Amino acid sequence: MHRSAPRLSRILACAAVPVMLVVAGCSSDSGDKKDSGSSSSTAPGAKKSEASVEPAKFAALPDPCKSISTKTVTSLVPKAKSKNGTPANSSDTAYRAGCSWNGLDDNGVKGSQYRWLDVGFTRFDSDQALGSGDKRAQQDFAKQVAKARATEGAKKLAEAPVSGIGEQATKITYDLTKTGEDFKYATVVTRTGNVVVTLTYNGAGYAGAKAPSAGDILKDAEKAAKEAVAAVAASGTKSDAPSDSTEPSAEATKKTS
Numbered sequence: 239m240h241r242s243a244p245r246l247s248r249i250l251a252c253a254a255v256p257v258m259l260v261v262a263g264c265s266s267d268s269g270d271k272k273d274s275g276s277s278s279s280t281a282p283g284a285k286k287s288e289a290s291v292e293p294a295k296f297a298a299l300p301d302p303c304k305s306i307s308t309k310t311v312t313s314l315v316p317k318a319k320s321k322n323g324t325p326a327n328s329s330d331t332a333y334r335a336g337c338s339w340n341g342l343d344d345n346g347v348k349g350s351q352y353r354w355l356d357v358g359f360t361r362f363d364s365d366q367a368l369g370s371g372d373k374r375a376q377q378d379f380a381k382q383v384a385k386a387r388a389t390e391g392a393k394k395l396a397e398a399p400v401s402g403i404g405e406q407a408t409k410i411t412y413d414l415t416k417t418g419e420d421f422k423y424a425t426v427v428t429r430t431g432n433v434v435v436t437l438t439y440n441g442a443g444y445a446g447a448k449a450p451s452a453g454d455i456l457k458d459a460e461k462a463a464k465e466a467v468a469a470v471a472a473s474g475t476k477s478d479a480p481s482d483s484t485e486p487s488a489e490a491t492k493k494t495s
Contacts, residue, residue, distance in 0.1 A: 294364045294371030295431030298473055302326070302337035302357055305469035306462050314439060314458050315353045317341035326358065335359050342444070349447025352419075357466050358436045371432025379406055379429040382436050386410040386425040394452075400460065404428035404435065404467045411456055419444060422452045424459035433470050437463040 303323035311318060318341040326336030336358035343351040362374035387397060392412035400407035406429040414421045419442040428435045439459035441450040 291364045291366055292370040292372065294362065296361060296371075296433050296470060297363075299332065299335050299359045299361050299433065300466075300469035300473040302335045302359060305337070305357060305359075305466045306355070307465060310462055310465060311339055311355065314355050314462060315339045315341050316351075317343040318353075333361050345447065349443055349445040351441065351443055351447055351450070353441045354439070355462065356438045357462070359466075359470070360434045360436075362432045362434075364432070375429050375432045375434050376406070378434045379408075379427060382427045382434060383408045383410065386427065386436075386438075389414065389423075391415065392423075400426060400428075403460065403464050404430035407463070409456060409460070411452055413452075414440075417442075420449055422450050422455045424452070424456040426459050426463040428463055428467055430467050430470050435463065435466045435470065437466055 303325055308321060311321060311323070318339045320339065323337040323339050326334075326338065328334045328336070336356065338354070338356040340354040341352070343353070345351070360375075360378055362371045362378065364371045365374070368374060383397070387395065387410055389395075389412060391414055393414070395410065395412040397408060397410045400409050403426065408427050410423075410425045410427070412423050414423055421440050421442040423438065423440040425436065425438045428437075437459060439455055439462065441455055443449045
């Protein structure tokens with residue numbers, strides 16, 4: 239009886255070994271499956287990375303009062319009050335800038351000729367939320383064309399695309415009566431990359447002087463617009479990455495008349 243007790247203990251111990259191995263094996267398999275599942279699954283709430291917008295082409299604007307040559311200003315506005323031009327009011331000239339020239343060429347009994355020239359620039363940065371600078375400029379281009387087309391009191395209004403000035407260009411011509419005289423107007427709206435250029439030129443004859451022809455006003459406006467666009471290309475530097483800046487405020491610039 240005393241010998242059988244130790245023998246029985248050894249039998250029970252040996253029988254328990256396979257059971258422990260099986261339990262350990264099951265526990266290991268369970269852990270492998272759990273690890274495998276966690277490595278292949280995506281964490282809850284994870285977001286896919288968004289594609290970056292195309293960098294803006296131009297990161298600066300030219301000096302608007304130097305964007306049109308002195309020779310051209312003298313030709314278009316012979317008796318300009320200031321050959322250097324009058325800068326437009328702007329809260330941030332890096333995004334909005336403008337300049338204007340005006341003058342009355344008095345020819346005595348032959349009457350007088352009045353001319354007014356204005357150029358405005360608006361630049362847009364690329365923004366992840368708002369889109370590329372080019373896309374935003376395209377939207378503003380359409381707004382500027384619509385604005386010129388909606389000029390109150392405009393007569394004989396005509397609109398047409400223009401080639402050879404920037405990447406997009408539209409001309410709007412019309413007649414407008416003010417101060418008792420008939421003015422001839424030409425507005426050329428151009429987009430080059432992420433910059434919109436709006437140039438307006440108008441004139442009238444006073445004291446019996448003959449009014450300028452609409453064709454001459456338009457021709458001179460297109461010439462000045464080409465110089466303004468070339469000034470953007472000469473002074474604007476390429477941007478290396480999208481910016482977080484927002485669209486310039488509509489109140490940032492108030493042009494002088």
